[in-house]
Amino acid sequence: MALGRLLGFLVGAVATIGAACDGGEPPIADQAPVPARVRLITDAQYGNVVRDLLGDVTVPPLRTPGTAAHQFIHEDVIAVDAPLLVQYRIAAEVIAAELAADAAALGCPASDGACARARVEEVAGRAFRRPLDGAEAAALWSMFELGRADGGEAAGFALVIEAVLQAPDFLYRSELGPATATTEVVELSPHELAAELSFLLLDSIPDPALWAAAGDGSLADPDVLAAQVDRLLALPRVQDHLVAVALDWLEVWQVLETGKDPLLFPDLDPGLRVSMFGETERFVRDVLWRRRGSLRDLLGSRASFADARLAAHYGLPGPSAGAAADAFVPIDHDPQQRAGILTHASLLTSLATARQESIIRRGIFIHRHLLCTPELGRPPFDAIAGVAPLTSQLSESQFAHYRAAHLYCRGCHRVIDPPGRALHHFDGLGRWRAIDPIDQLVEATARLLIGDDVHDVDGAVELAAALADSEQVARCVVDQLAHHAFGQAFTDQIGAATRRGYHGRFEDSDRDLVDVFRTIATSPAFRKRHRGGAP
Amino acid sequence: MTLGRRRFLAGLGGGAGALALGSSPLARLAYSEPGDAPVRLLIIHKGTGTQPESYDCAGGPGRGFTLSPILEPFADLREHMVIVEGLDVRKKLNTPSEDHGNAMATFMTGGVTERADASSLPLATRTSIDQILATDPGFAGDAPIGSLQLAADARTGQLFTRILSWAGPGAPMPAESQPFAAYTRVFGSLAGGALGPDQLERVRRRKQSVLDFTRAGAQRLAGRLDGAGRERLDRHLTAIREVEQVLHRTVGCVDAAGFERQARAVDPSQPDAQHAQLGRAHLDLVRAAFQCDLSRIATFGWTAGPSLVNFSQLIPGVENVDFHALSHGGVNKVVDEMLVHRWYNEQMAAFLRTLRDTPDVDGRTLLDNTLVVVWSEMRSGQHSFENVPIQLFGGAGGRLEGGRLLRFGGRPTNDLWLTIANALGHPMSCFGDRERCTGTLPGLFDTRGAALDEPSRPARR
Numbered sequence: 001m002a003l004g005r006l007l008g009f010l011v012g013a014v015a016t017i018g019a020a021c022d023g024g025e026p027p028i029a030d031q032a033p034v035p036a037r038v039r040l041i042t043d044a045q046y047g048n049v050v051r052d053l054l055g056d057v058t059v060p061p062l063r064t065p066g067t068a069a070h071q072f073i074h075e076d077v078i079a080v081d082a083p084l085l086v087q088y089r090i091a092a093e094v095i096a097a098e099l100a101a102d103a104a105a106l107g108c109p110a111s112d113g114a115c116a117r118a119r120v121e122e123v124a125g126r127a128f129r130r131p132l133d134g135a136e137a138a139a140l141w142s143m144f145e146l147g148r149a150d151g152g153e154a155a156g157f158a159l160v161i162e163a164v165l166q167a168p169d170f171l172y173r174s175e176l177g178p179a180t181a182t183t184e185v186v187e188l189s190p191h192e193l194a195a196e197l198s199f200l201l202l203d204s205i206p207d208p209a210l211w212a213a214a215g216d217g218s219l220a221d222p223d224v225l226a227a228q229v230d231r232l233l234a235l236p237r238v239q240d241h242l243v244a245v246a247l248d249w250l251e252v253w254q255v256l257e258t259g260k261d262p263l264l265f266p267d268l269d270p271g272l273r274v275s276m277f278g279e280t281e282r283f284v285r286d287v288l289w290r291r292r293g294s295l296r297d298l299l300g301s302r303a304s305f306a307d308a309r310l311a312a313h314y315g316l317p318g319p320s321a322g323a324a325a326d327a328f329v330p331i332d333h334d335p336q337q338r339a340g341i342l343t344h345a346s347l348l349t350s351l352a353t354a355r356q357e358s359i360i361r362r363g364i365f366i367h368r369h370l371l372c373t374p375e376l377g378r379p380p381f382d383a384i385a386g387v388a389p390l391t392s393q394l395s396e397s398q399f400a401h402y403r404a405a406h407l408y409c410r411g412c413h414r415v416i417d418p419p420g421r422a423l424h425h426f427d428g429l430g431r432w433r434a435i436d437p438i439d440q441l442v443e444a445t446a447r448l449l450i451g452d453d454v455h456d457v458d459g460a461v462e463l464a465a466a467l468a469d470s471e472q473v474a475r476c477v478v479d480q481l482a483h484h485a486f487g488q489a490f491t492d493q494i495g496a497a498t499r500r501g502y503h504g505r506f507e508d509s510d511r512d513l514v515d516v517f518r519t520i521a522t523s524p525a526f527r528k529r530h531r532g533g534a535p
Numbered sequence: 536m537t538l539g540r541r542r543f544l545a546g547l548g549g550g551a552g553a554l555a556l557g558s559s560p561l562a563r564l565a566y567s568e569p570g571d572a573p574v575r576l577l578i579i580h581k582g583t584g585t586q587p588e589s590y591d592c593a594g595g596p597g598r599g600f601t602l603s604p605i606l607e608p609f610a611d612l613r614e615h616m617v618i619v620e621g622l623d624v625r626k627k628l629n630t631p632s633e634d635h636g637n638a639m640a641t642f643m644t645g646g647v648t649e650r651a652d653a654s655s656l657p658l659a660t661r662t663s664i665d666q667i668l669a670t671d672p673g674f675a676g677d678a679p680i681g682s683l684q685l686a687a688d689a690r691t692g693q694l695f696t697r698i699l700s701w702a703g704p705g706a707p708m709p710a711e712s713q714p715f716a717a718y719t720r721v722f723g724s725l726a727g728g729a730l731g732p733d734q735l736e737r738v739r740r741r742k743q744s745v746l747d748f749t750r751a752g753a754q755r756l757a758g759r760l761d762g763a764g765r766e767r768l769d770r771h772l773t774a775i776r777e778v779e780q781v782l783h784r785t786v787g788c789v790d791a792a793g794f795e796r797q798a799r800a801v802d803p804s805q806p807d808a809q810h811a812q813l814g815r816a817h818l819d820l821v822r823a824a825f826q827c828d829l830s831r832i833a834t835f836g837w838t839a840g841p842s843l844v845n846f847s848q849l850i851p852g853v854e855n856v857d858f859h860a861l862s863h864g865g866v867n868k869v870v871d872e873m874l875v876h877r878w879y880n881e882q883m884a885a886f887l888r889t890l891r892d893t894p895d896v897d898g899r900t901l902l903d904n905t906l907v908v909v910w911s912e913m914r915s916g917q918h919s920f921e922n923v924p925i926q927l928f929g930g931a932g933g934r935l936e937g938g939r940l941l942r943f944g945g946r947p948t949n950d951l952w953l954t955i956a957n958a959l960g961h962p963m964s965c966f967g968d969r970e971r972c973t974g975t976l977p978g979l980f981d982t983r984g985a986a987l988d989e990p991s992r993p994a995r996r
Contacts, residue, residue, distance in 0.1 A: 037764055038756065038760065038764055038767070038768075063689065063712070063713070065689075065694060065697075065707070065709035066694060066709075075656055075694055077656060077658065077694075077705065077706075077707060078707065078709060079702070079706065079766075079767040079770040079771060080767075080770070080771040080774055081702075081708055081770055081771075081773075081774050082680070082720055082773075082774040082777045082778065083684060083708075083709070083710070083711040083716065083717075083720060084709075084774070085771070085774040085775065085777075085778060086711070086716050086719050086720040086778070087711075087713075087716055089719070089724075089778065090715070090716060090719055090724075093724060135751075136748075136751075136752075139747075139748050139751070140748070142744070143741075143744045143745070143748065146740065146741060146744055147741060150737050150741065159741055159744070159745070162745055163744070163745040163748040163749065166745060166749050167748060167749050167752045168749065168752045168753045168756050168768070168771060169752050169756065172756065174756070176759055176760075179759065259856075354856075374653065375632075377629070377630070377631055377632055378631035378632040379631060380629075380631055380918070381631065381863070381916075381917050381918040382917060385917060388864070483654065489652060489653075489654040489655070491652060491653075494652075
């Protein structure tokens with residue numbers, strides 16, 4: 001070796017060590033806050049992948065613990081124990097039986113072995129989100145032959161699918177990096193990265209263009225990745241999915257299910273619930289895809305949608321005569337009364353008890369979903385029981401005054417209650433009122449604590465403005481979307497730098513919720529993993 | 536395969552012959568000797584406490600007590616029952632919004648829950664008693680299903696309020712709530728059909744090829760993981776092995792087709808109206824698994840800790856709200872709660888009678904050779920954790936003398952599992968956290984030795 005090259009090597013090595021000691025190189029937790037891992041796919045993803053692979057087949061309902069329908073954050077703590085394996089097995093057998101009965105399922109001319117083999121490898125590879133190795137391809141082909149011997153080519157294909165849908169490579173998302181990697185921080189392989197991206201945005205396996213970019217390795221190029229993200233964000237299917245994610249985040253679907261006393265709320269039939277949900281779904285879609293994803297609009301805009309039923313519920317003029325009764329039309333809410341999603345009948349109806357509106361539920365919702373206030377817990381049950389004879393005689397508003405005055409209650413409720421008190425103009429179905437149930441003028445003044453700032457607000461419109469302007473709300477929303485994307489929360493200890501970067505980009509984008517997904521998908525944390533224990 | 540195992544199985548031929556032989560279990564009992572049947576353990580959780588005024592029995596301790604209104608449905612099983620009073624769940628302090636789940640984890644594991652970080656789920660930090668025994672070959676034997684986790688209702692807002700079994704720290708084992716899936720786990724998907732021997736063999740070969748493929752994938756993935764990820768894949772591999780055993784097993788000691796019909800007849804999408812049928816379908820599968828020695832350990836949960844079952848369709852007059860809401864202040868709370876708890880005990884008594892009426896291989900009954908532990912995670916809907924309701928049923932293989940009420944003032948529930956584990960042959964000296972363990976409960980199994988009315992023991996060893 002030439003002396004010069006050796007010296008160059010040594011200098012380089014020393015420089016590297018020096019940088020690490022100086023703190024020039026960021027700590028592992030900042031380079032790759034997420035560990036190398038496998039993640040179980042959700043039940044929704046299972047169904048989506050099966051339909052993407054096999055077209056219009058019946059997917060039996062799965063009930064994997066930790067992933068309910070509408071669950072915003074997947075609780076990925078369950079191993080595939082025997083009960084869960086049996087569920088996957090039953091589902092795979094039902095799907096396979098449907099394929100076995102369909103001579104066209106394989107999609108190849110009869111007795112075209114080359115076509116059949118190519119099709120088996122293509123379907124299995126896409127299901128596993130990576131090309132098969134030789135042993136896998138051979139094993140699947142001999143299964144095809146085994147099934148074919150018993151029941152023809154459709155049966156052969158069905159047996160392959162039965163195995164693929166129970167295979168760990170299908171059920172677990174691999175976030176491990178290349179098998180040959182030896183460094184502490186690894187880059188996901190292009191196929192793994194493509195799968196992460198497609199599960200985030202399509203809730204399924206990569207579509208053909210993304211699959212091609214993984215296959216030729218070009219996805220490792222940040223420009224190609226960014227272009228794929230932009231391409232995906234323009235797809236109607238991705239736009240639908242992100243609307244669903246936002247609705248899951250705010251638990252808007254609750255309005256379809258929440259229990260209400262039919263004697264007190266005879267108006268709330270299933271049709272009105274659907275109309276309430278329909279407003280918020282259309283509003284969220286409008287905000288995300290036609291109003292630049294603006295968090296400010298989500299929280300503060302009075303431009304919304306209603307059908308005839310909901311317009312009447314709000315006391316607004318409905319769609320003009322001649323329009324279908326269930327057609328939604330743009331409406332403007334009264335600027336003195338409503339602003340943003342928190343004043344939609346959907347949320348106000350579900351953030352209530354079966355009998356009446358609830359200051360506490362409304363307050364807790366805003367603390368959890370918009371302020372990220374640490375949970376304050378519940379009071380001991382004897383404490384509630386002890387004062388119940390008195391407090392059960394109070395109106396909702398009087399009870400809130402009681403909690404604010406009571407030395408013990410006040411400790412938590414001076415934080416919990418104010419956002420709910422500011423919404424007190426709305427009854428248990430979200431109808432505006434000036435007079436409350438005990439014939440008093442509604443009081444909706446509240447002193448909000450947002451971070452270290454105090455905001456005195458009067459009513460929902462001022463509350464919405466304070467929240468829409470708040471940096472804490474902006475950070476809280478980004479943190480939750482990141483938690484959804486990674487299945488892991490970033491904190492001051494883990495992923496602090498990544499998190500700060502996300503917050504900064506969000507402000508730079510004027511709080512564009514769609515851009516949060518772009519930011520996450522193109523960030524180093526998305527494509528890097530650390531190995532070896534917690535960072 | 537041991538000789539003992541063979542006694543439960545009707546041979547490997549499969550098909551109609553096996554079922555015909557199996558339809559006459561008594562015929563095979565002639566081959567067995569008394570005293571060598573395995574002991575089985577069934578742990579039944581019934582959430583949301585009890586209604587103390589209608590639960591506590593007058594009289595006792597000992598044999599002289601009067602069954603309370605809530606326990607009255609067990610009157611004809613009294614000689615198979617031990618009522619245990621005075622045990623406390625020493626759960627994590629001050630967790631009002633998570634009391635149910637925390638108390639359940641503490642009852643079953645003897646430890647408290649922890650979260651990985653503030654926003655993650657609370658998870659148990661220890662192994663539950665059923666899993667300790669399921670991994671003890673001395674107790675679990677060579678039964679092919681290590682343990683069953685079943686539930687009548689999986690609805691819950693918090694995952695850990697529906698978990699009874701924990702494979703280890705942070706490793707919940709959620710129960711199966713769909714009877715057909717539970718049936719498939721116990722009997723496989725081939726048992727109830729009418730396949731000829733050739734057909735059956737071809738189906739088995741196909742299923743085996745699926746299992747071989749999934750096992751190779753799991754092994755490859757396991758090889759790339761360590762720590763918790765590796766454990767997860769190892770448990771997946773264990774599950775594949777269990778399915779494989781089911782595939783090659785012919786269950787002859789019961790009529791599988793009857794269980795399949797029952798499993799298909801109940802509708803899990805109606806968890807309120809079909810609560811009784813769902814519970815019974817699962818419990819009957821436990822009985823079949825015990826009877827055929829497919830498993831010796833099962834946990835069964837009626838509901839999550841905070842029960843979401845609405846009883847207004849099941850018991851005329853009970854308020855039309857979920858049971859958890861009712862327990863926190865229903866309109867007729869005291870009466871409604873009493874009726875609900877009685878209803879549960881009627882269901883369980885009916886099931887226990889079927890254990891009593893099922894002969895075991897040793898000539899005793901299945902109830903004689905089983906220990907059933909029924910418990911709740913709290914005493915009442917007011918979230919008190921002292922003196923939680925616990926009843927034991929069955930003879931535990933001649934180890935437990937029924938017809939008694941025992942009072943242990945202020946001992947931790949950990950001591951109950953320690954005492955049971957020791958009686959069943961597990962040599963543990965303490966169950967769960969040291970500070971939650973004070974020693975065995977005198978007089979529970981060692982009937983002749985200790986006084987029945989011993990007051991509390993000092994809480995130290």
